[in-house]
Amino acid sequence: MKTGVLLVNLGTPSAPTSAAVKAFLSQFLHDYRVVDLPRSLWCPLLHGIILPFRSPKVAKLYQSIWWPEGSPLMVVSRRQQAALQKALQDEGIDVPVALGMSYGEPSIASAWQQLKEQGVDRVIVLPLYPQYSVSTTASVFDSWARLMKKERLVPALRFVHNYHDFSGYIGALADSVRAHWQEHGRGDLLLLSYHGIPKRFENQGDPYGQQCHRTSELLAEELGLEPHQWRTTFQSRFGREEWLKPYTDETMKALPKEGVKKLDVICPAFSADCLETLEEIAEQNQELFIKAGGEQYRYIPALNDNPAHIRMLVDLVCRELV
Structure with missing residues (x-):
């Protein structure tokens, strides 16, 4: 196949x-x-x-x-696609890589058409969400299932459910933090901010919150951090109902009063920088922290297309090829 x-x-x-x-x-x-x-x-x-x-x-x-080349998420995603394709080819692995988006273009349908035209009859669907959630990963599965209803010959499927505790992912995050500290110095606290979901989703069985906390624990362990040197929060809530806590924006306002004057922030749930990291975290939340009395705020970029991230994606693909 x-x-x-x-x-x-x-x-x-x-x-x-x-x-x-x-x-x-x-x-x-x-x-x-x-x-x-x-x-x-x-x-x-x-x-x-x-x-x-x-x-x-x-x-x-x-x-x-917005970047001169276009939306940051799209620009980075295209770079990830090209880098993963090249890395697989360099290892002699003949596996075409297509890019699809749950919403907007290129669609998942157009990406499947590209693969289909290349004779693909076995697909590894790799949602770039390290932590599983019904609102992200499950939505990708829904889109794929709807697409397959139109196919006479349904391809074999391997679906990457999550990789929140995958060693290559944790290692890539740790390398990114260490490189940032080496270049810019280290703050008083490392804040790990994840996109939130309604608390109701978790109560109904969504493991997202648990997986986020596990990612944080593994990253802190890899970096050798003590409990008081890191913290997990959740951002981007929408509407009036309760979401996963603690909230990132409220934490920003409280940290300076707790003695945290220099803050490093990373968003492990985002595989590519986008509006929620470049504007909400790097700009809005920085303003909240500084206004509350903080002195130094540094956002650590998403893994994007850095070599350690691409290496991790290669390893994920190879795992599914077995």
């Missing part, structure tokens, strides 16, 4: 404009895995209030972090 790899990430608007952001948010927020409210309640709220008012605001945020 000829195997192909399908890398999947969340997606991004095609441009930093209100229209493009509205189209992206509409697709994203229509996903029942993301918002599971009854559609009779949610759709009028989404189309009548959220999209008209939120899209222009989010577009301005995207404009503040």
Whole structure:
């Protein structure tokens, strides 16, 4: 059988404009895995209030972090795809790599079409979410399942459920932190901020929060940190219901009062830098920390396409080839 790899990430608007952001948010927020409210309640709220008012605001945020080459998430994802393809070829592994996004373009359907045209009949679906969540990883599986309903000959499937405790992933994170400390110095605390999910999801069986905490524990152990030298928080909450705690933004306001004046922040749940890291963490939360009395704030970039991250992805692929 000829195997192909399908890398999947969340997606991004095609441009930093209100229209493009509205189209992206509409697709994203229509996903029942993301918002599971009854559609009779949610759709009028989404189309009548959220999209008209939120899209222009989010577009301005995207404009503040947009790169000359395009959306940071898309630029980095393309680099990851090319780097993984080259790394596999360098090891003599003939496995084509395609990139698909859960929302926006390139779609998962277009990525599958690319693989199909290359004769692939066995697919390794690799969602670039280290920690499993119903709102991310399960959504990728849903998209793949819907796509396969149209196929007469369904390819064999290997689906990477998560890699939150994979040694290569923890090692890559640790290398990134050490390199940052060596170049910029070390703060009083290492804060690990993960994208949040509603607390209700966890109560219903989503292991995301547990896996985030496990990632933090393993990274702290790899770095030789004591309990008081690191902390886990959750960011990007939306709506009024309770999400996983502690909240990143509230922690930022409290840390200086606890004596933390120099802070290092890393976002282990993000495989590529995007709006939530470059704007929310590197800008918004830095402002909160400094206003609260902090003196030095440094964001440690996502693993992106650095060699250790690509090496880890190669190892994940090779594990699934067995």
